[in-house]
Amino acid sequence: MNYRVLLIEDESRIREIVADYFELEGWTVYEAENGREGLEKLMTIQADLVIVDILMPEMDGWSVCRQIRKQSAMPIIILTARSDDDDQLMGFELGADEYVTKPFSPKVLVARAVNLMKRVEGTVGREHHLICMGNVSINKQARRVEVNGIAIDLAPKEYELLMHMAKNRGIVLSRETLLDHIWGFDYFGEPRVVDTHIKKLRAKLGEEARLIRTVTGVGYMLEVES
Structure with a gap:
């Protein structure tokens, strides 16, 4: 597979670990350490998927989701330590497609991302299109x-x-x-x-x-x- 993911996360260690797992599966990984930098990178790269943390400096993940959804239906996975139902509902209302809570398994995160991309691409057979x-x-x-x-x-x-x-x-x-x-x-x-x-x-x-x-x-x- 040749998917491209933008990882917006302020913790460098998490970015490093997650990036390693995605790259092992053949993904191209772009990184940003805050929401504002992430949005700026989206203007210059062609990402297939965005993974964004909620609590970040400069601009939080909620704001990032809002800005992306104003102009794109790009798949979004929210990555956060907050697991309250209201927070999850907020994420989905803002247009997120998946909600992954910390701590998490990077391997499972990659599997979720792959599954999401397959659903987005509609790889469910070649019957009448x-x-x-x-x-x-x-x-x-x-x-x-x-x-x-x-x-x-x-x-x-x-x-x-x-x-x-x-x-x-x-x-x-x-x-x-x-x-x-x-x-x-x-x-x-x-x-x-x-x-x-x-x-x-x-x-x-x-x-x-x-x-x-x-x-x-x-x-x-x-x-x-x-």
Whole structure:
């Protein structure tokens, strides 16, 4: 694999260890010791993934996530010593795709990163690459979503939610099922993170948000008119 990761972390020892593990797996690693430096590097490099610590000088990880999401759907992994549910929910609401708490295994972090990139790239087979639902079309090969022929910019988790519901059209999917498939079986945060991402997805779909039906007390279902 030839992925590129930007590691934004103020502890040099952690950066060194994590960088070693990623490089052993063939990744190109860029480093920054604070949020401001990280954002500056993103302007000059082509990273596939950002791993960012929360508590840093100059600019914290929350601010970094906000700035990245203003202009990019690039995958983000939050790395932090804070494990409260509210903190994790904040991270996901800001557009983070994974939340890893310290202390952690660098080997597991690399595995999470690889798995995230596979999900982002949609490496789930080569069946028909175009899905059409109402006025919404999804090009799986290009990871491109269009509404009435106009492309919309979805964050990775929003795209994965839409894809999973599209593959299960007409089936009611519980919040727990969506958490397991999109966030992974080892996610122990609040199920309401699903609601937050569904709300954002609906906003971006505009009038076609009607395709996503809320099933009270259960979860969501994607309906498509015949």
